[in-house]
Amino acid sequence: MALSGIQIYKLLPQTNCKECGFPTCLAFAMKLAAKQVELSACPYVTEESKSQLAASSAPPIRLITLKSNGYEVKAGNEVVLFRHEKTYYNKPGIFVKISDNQPGEEIQSITKKIDSYEVNYVGMNLTVDGIAIENASENEEKFIDTIKIVRSISKRPIILVGKNSKAIEGGLEYLKGETTLVHGADPTNWEVMADLCKKYGSALSIISNKLETIADLTEKIKSKGVEDIVIDPSPANLSLSLFLNTQIRRQAIKKNIKPLGYPTIAFPTKLTSAVQAITKYTGFIVLDSFAEELLYPLLVLRQNIYTDPQKPIQVTPGLYEINNPEFESPVLVTTNFSITYFSVANEVEGSGMPAWLLVADAEGMSVLTAWAAGKFDAERIAKSVKSFNVAEKVSKKRLVIPGAVAVLSGELENELSDWEIRVGPREAVDLPKFMKLVL
Amino acid sequence: MPIELIKEKWPGSVRTVIIGATEAEGGTRKKTVTVGGETTLPFLHFEGEIKNPPVVAIEIRDRKPEDWSPLLIEYWKDVINDPAEWAKAAENYGADLIQLTLSLTDEAGNPMTPEKAAETVKAVLKKTTIPLIVFGPGQAEIDNQLIVAVAEATKGERLVLGICEDKNYRTIVATAMANDHLITARTAMDVNLAKQLNILISDMGLPLDRILMDPTTGALGYGIEYGFSVMERLRLAALQGDSMTQFPMIVTPGFEAWKTKESKVGEGVPAAWGDWNKRAINWEVTTAMTLLESGADIIVLRHPESMKQIKEAISELMMAPEMI
Ligand code: B12
Ligand code: SF4
Numbered sequence: 001m002a003l004s005g006i007q008i009y010k011l012l013p014q015t016n017c018k019e020c021g022f023p024t025c026l027a028f029a030m031k032l033a034a035k036q037v038e039l040s041a042c043p044y045v046t047e048e049s050k051s052q053l054a055a056s057s058a059p060p061i062r063l064i065t066l067k068s069n070g071y072e073v074k075a076g077n078e079v080v081l082f083r084h085e086k087t088y089y090n091k092p093g094i095f096v097k098i099s100d101n102q103p104g105e106e107i108q109s110i111t112k113k114i115d116s117y118e119v120n121y122v123g124m125n126l127t128v129d130g131i132a133i134e135n136a137s138e139n140e141e142k143f144i145d146t147i148k149i150v151r152s153i154s155k156r157p158i159i160l161v162g163k164n165s166k167a168i169e170g171g172l173e174y175l176k177g178e179t180t181l182v183h184g185a186d187p188t189n190w191e192v193m194a195d196l197c198k199k200y201g202s203a204l205s206i207i208s209n210k211l212e213t214i215a216d217l218t219e220k221i222k223s224k225g226v227e228d229i230v231i232d233p234s235p236a237n238l239s240l241s242l243f244l245n246t247q248i249r250r251q252a253i254k255k256n257i258k259p260l261g262y263p264t265i266a267f268p269t270k271l272t273s274a275v276q277a278i279t280k281y282t283g284f285i286v287l288d289s290f291a292e293e294l295l296y297p298l299l300v301l302r303q304n305i306y307t308d309p310q311k312p313i314q315v316t317p318g319l320y321e322i323n324n325p326e327f328e329s330p331v332l333v334t335t336n337f338s339i340t341y342f343s344v345a346n347e348v349e350g351s352g353m354p355a356w357l358l359v360a361d362a363e364g365m366s367v368l369t370a371w372a373a374g375k376f377d378a379e380r381i382a383k384s385v386k387s388f389n390v391a392e393k394v395s396k397k398r399l400v401i402p403g404a405v406a407v408l409s410g411e412l413e414n415e416l417s418d419w420e421i422r423v424g425p426r427e428a429v430d431l432p433k434f435m436k437l438v439l
Numbered sequence: 440m441p442i443e444l445i446k447e448k449w450p451g452s453v454r455t456v457i458i459g460a461t462e463a464e465g466g467t468r469k470k471t472v473t474v475g476g477e478t479t480l481p482f483l484h485f486e487g488e489i490k491n492p493p494v495v496a497i498e499i500r501d502r503k504p505e506d507w508s509p510l511l512i513e514y515w516k517d518v519i520n521d522p523a524e525w526a527k528a529a530e531n532y533g534a535d536l537i538q539l540t541l542s543l544t545d546e547a548g549n550p551m552t553p554e555k556a557a558e559t560v561k562a563v564l565k566k567t568t569i570p571l572i573v574f575g576p577g578q579a580e581i582d583n584q585l586i587v588a589v590a591e592a593t594k595g596e597r598l599v600l601g602i603c604e605d606k607n608y609r610t611i612v613a614t615a616m617a618n619d620h621l622i623t624a625r626t627a628m629d630v631n632l633a634k635q636l637n638i639l640i641s642d643m644g645l646p647l648d649r650i651l652m653d654p655t656t657g658a659l660g661y662g663i664e665y666g667f668s669v670m671e672r673l674r675l676a677a678l679q680g681d682s683m684t685q686f687p688m689i690v691t692p693g694f695e696a697w698k699t700k701e702s703k704v705g706e707g708v709p710a711a712w713g714d715w716n717k718r719a720i721n722w723e724v725t726t727a728m729t730l731l732e733s734g735a736d737i738i739v740l741r742h743p744e745s746m747k748q749i750k751e752a753i754s755e756l757m758m759a760p761e762m763i
Contacts, residue, residue, distance in 0.1 A: 082675070084668040119711035121660065215440040238755040242482050242732075250445040259440060271721055272752040275728040279667070293713025296701075297659055297725040304664040305729075339661055343700070350707065366662070372627070429700045 003056045005033040011049035012042065019043060060252045061261050064203055064228050064283065066093065066130065066157040067179040073129040073157050075230075075263035075283030081253060087308040090263075092278060093129040094298065095159055095286045097267075099136040100146035107149050110290055115154035119296050122313060122342040126299040128156070132183070132286045133171070135162030143167040147174055159183055159286065165192045172200040181205060181284070183265070184232055190217055194224040203228035205265050209235055211247060215259035230284060231264045238276055241266065245281040271297075278302050313338040314364035319388040320345065325354040330439045331390060332400040332424065332431075333381055335362035335370050343428040351432035353439075356393060360384040367402045378411035385416060400424040400439070446486045451680035452478040453736075455490065456648050456687050458536065458599055458621060459570025465595035465619065469568035472535050474651075474736040475687035480674060481734050484759040492757045493731060495746050496536035496572055496739045497529035498693050501559045502546050508703045510719050511741055522559050523566040530567045532743040533750065538572040538691075539563055541585050551576070553588030560589045564596065572599040572623070572689075572739075579607040590614040599623050599651060599689075605636050612643050623689055625653040628669045630676060634683040641683070651737065652686040658695035659726045666690070667733045674734035687736035692726035697741050724748045731756070 009029035020041040022028040031037040032053075039045060039053055063077040073093035080086045096114045098107055111131065118125050131150055135143040143162065150158065151174075159181045160171045168182055184205035185193040197204040204226050206217040218229050231248060235241035245264055251257040263283025268274040271294065277285045278301050287294065307313060317336045322345060334344045336359050348355050360381055362370035370376035381401070384390075391397060397419045401408060403426035412421045425434045455476040460466025472494055479487025503512070503519045518524040526537045541556050560573055573589055575582025586600050587610060601623040603611050608624065615622045624640055626632040633652055641647055654673055656666030676684040696702055701722050705715035712718055723745040727738050731752065740746050 082668070082671050083664075084672055117711060119709065211442040211444075212440060215442055219440065237758060237760075238752055239482060239484065239758045240760040242756065243485055243760045246483060247442075247444060247485075251442065254445055257442070260442070270748070271724055272728045272748055275725050276732060276752075279729055279732045291713060291717075292711050293715075293718035293721055296712050296718065297721045300660045301663070301725055301729065304660065305667065307664055309664070309668060369627075427698070429703060 003033065003053070005030040007056075008032050008053065011045070011052055013044045013046075015044070017044070055258075056256075059261075060256050061249075061263060062227070062229070063090070064181075064230060064263055065179065066159075066181055066203065068130075068157045068175075069155050069178070071130070071156050073284075078249070078281075079253065081249060083305065084309050087310070088306050090283070091302050091306045092282050093157075093284045094295070094302065095130045095132045095284065096128055096290045097132040097134055097161070097286050097288050098146065098150065099134045100139070100142045101136045102146075104145075104149060107146055108153065111150050111153045113290055115156060117290075117292070117295060119292075119299060121300050121303060122338040123315075124303070126303065128295065130157035130159065132159035132161055135160070135164055135167045135171075138162070138164050138167070140164065140167040140170050144170045144174055147171050151175070157181075159284070161286075163189065165189065165196060168193070169196055172196060172202060176200065179203060179228070181230060181265075183207075184230075185217065185221060187213060187217065190221055191224070194221045194226050197221075197228075198225045203230055205230040205232045207232045207234050209233050209240065209244060211244070211251075211260070214248075215257070218259045218262060229262045231260070231262050232267075233264055234267075238273060241273070241276060242280055249281045274298055275301060279305055312364040315341045315359060317359050317361035317384065317388075319390060319393065320357040320359060322348045322357055323352060323354040325356045325393075327393070327395045329354045329356055329394065330396075330398060330400060330435070331356045331358055331394060333358040333360060333384070334402060335360055335365060335367055335376050337362065337364050337366045337370070340366045344431065347428045347431040348435070351435050353432075353435050355435070356390065358384055358388065358390060358399075367404050371405050371408075376405065378408050378415045381408070381412060382415035385419070391418075396420075398422060398439075402426070444485060447479070447678075449479060449487060449678035449680075451678045451682075451685060452476065452487075453674075453677050453687055454648055454650075454685050456621065456651060458572075458597060460595055460597040460619070464597075466597060467564060468570050468596070470570075471597070472570050477674075477678075479678065481732060482756040489757065491736075492753050493736050493738060494535035495749055495753075496538040496737055497532070497534040497743070497746060498538045498540065498691070498739050498741050499525040499529060499563075501539065501541050501551070501556070504542075507741075508697050508719060509705070510702070510716055511697060514742065523562040526563045526571075527566045529743070530569050532746060534569065534746065536570050536572055536737065537563065537567060538574065538739045540574045541576050541589075543576040543578065543581060551581070551585060553584050556585040557588045557592035560593060560598075564593065570597065570599075572601065572737075574601045577602070582607065583610040586611050587614045590618040590620055593620075594618040597621055597649075601625070602653065603636070603640060605632070605639070608636065608640055609643070612640050612645050615649065616643070616645050621649040621651065623651040623653050624686075625655055628655050628665045630669060630672050630684070633669075633673060634676075634681070637683045637686065647686075650686050651689045652684075653689050653691070656690045656692060656695055656726070656730060658692070658699050659722055659729070660701070661695070661699060663726055663729055667729055670730065670733040670735065688734055689737040689739065690730045690735045691739045692730055693723055693739050693741035693745070696723040696726040720744050720748075728752060
């Protein structure tokens, strides 16, 4: 938690010597609180004050970055309890778990699927962040073999799950140079796990559903020199996980309780738990199986919840070419809200028919929102038709408008007197059929 | 290290609303449904009381819908032409409530008449024992005609009548007052709009324990983040003591999720979308669960499998966890 100007002032020499360039220590403190100056401008701060100030400026939830060759996944560094207060920053890393008890071919084929999974959502390619490998066999060799298979196929970050410290050590040795996450330490084995993580520079998760035990363990592990810690509150049900994640987040953000200032990890075994993890503060999510129809909604939800509420995702207004349109191709108009644009563009593209897609500047709003806000009216549409010189690109001046704003057709005919206005279907899904039949 | 739980002290709470009336209370329902009453954020038992668990309604139509996903049409095929049977089936699947939406026209394309609408609602009531929510087709004038007829034909049942919007609420509110029903007030994802409409409605004299609010939601991938945040903000405002936001929230994730391409289309879609039927249900469950976490009291769904998952989640969330 950041200190106020007054709190910072108390840590300064209070001599008003002006060497920092400010008339008083208080003035300097105010600027420091506003992050407009550097502490180093005051030559007289004591070492003790320096360390206190540094600790207070550290983020309330530590940023943890797992790294492998070419990939990284981050969690933590959050500053709010509700996304409308600012935004949530680091999307929880989504991992899929593989067990070393599975046969080799199965491990290969699942790893391939996980690694190559990619789904397009409003122009973004969403993928799985990494793979968790569980030492279910408790056998060291089997574990290393599994890690080798996984690494021969996927370069994504890895979470090592297991209780056998020998096996974990073998895994860490094999993955030397990467930042992996070891899962995990509990009151009985934390010491050896912490030593291993210190040695290999990896992060360590701690397992407990008692807040006090969690805080004790993070402190102990930190004192062993491991700074990258993740908390597994290992809840028995949705109620407990909500309670623990809410408390951990509140303690970190509202009271700056450092021993709880770490991202959490969850191992959901059903969809509703995974949804809760995404909406309620979790930093890493390990799914227990791979299924496209499960990953797609979860990756989209994560994207949605972590968008900045102040900035709707937009595309640049303009005249877009789909399937190489020509002089005779039809013109469709839509708004520059990303979700809207891509719903329409994907359908037109899928229809295989060439078309011009005119994207009007509707300040990043959906069709009806923009219409209701006066940002997608006849005047604005006509303006885009003119400013993007659409008339010069086509032989048939015919403009298709979204079915949802059919009411605009009259006004548009007035604004664009030499154009024919056609009302399209309400939903973009019905566009291919409409285009084939009507255009 | 000792950790002291951080508990907020909320001066406000959500009003309690009872839907439906038993015979003794002037209706015909075997049981009523009570929602609201929360004195804290969703399911934070350590901080306050979640007096009533959120409930699930199943959405049905007065006739076979033309624009529904083929998966739903197939699922409900045995009852889809008979709203009373459809409602009965939904009740048998475990729905707490039925949400019936009236259509603009009948099967033959003739305009829906007030008489027929009232007949349909009575038939549904007769076949079921749980409380009922009735929405008009969504066109102001027709909504008013149909809903008034329904309200009068079912006086005393404490139905939820909808949808009241800023341009069209007076007639529905008046008929709810005259016939002992409740209403739901919908606004477009905005705290101030919601408050304004609630003020207008309560100014007409409808008792406050007969109002539900629908903050509107978008489906997963189609604006759900706005619904999520506006619900969090409305619930925070209610707990902070803002009287005109202290109503239980009803949301329609079923309607929204099943409108999306992900739910409607099985062929010619990316392989990365996975199995169609499972994906469609996952889409509905993900949308609904997100809204449950942000404060929904009544969740209107379309598929019984989604209802099962959401009801399981509700019962888990209602367990008070032992603290620390
Ligand atoms: C999310 C949302 C918002 C977000 C904005 C998100 C954004 N960036 O646009 C917020 C919360 C900010 C918002 C605000 C408002 N909203 Co709003 N909002 C919605 C909501 C929930 C979803 C909209 C959405 O994203 N849809 C998904 C996109 C993809 O849909 P779409 O753009 O329509 O595109 C589809 C089709 O139109 C079609 N299509 C698109 N282009 C084309 C082109 C052609 C040629 C064809 C054929 C088809 C086609 O394909 C797409 C997929 O099928 C809807 C209600 C709902 N559930 O739908 C209300 C809704 C659109 N909002 C509404 C209103 C009134 C408002 C406000 C005016 C309220 C207010 N006074 O504050 C404001 C206006 C904004 C402002 N003044 O700043 C109303 C509009 C009512 C009406 N008919 O006039 C709605 C319908 C809610 C309601 N029932 O009252 N809103
Ligand atoms: S240089 Fe340091 S001691 Fe001197 S006025 Fe500035 S803050 Fe105060």
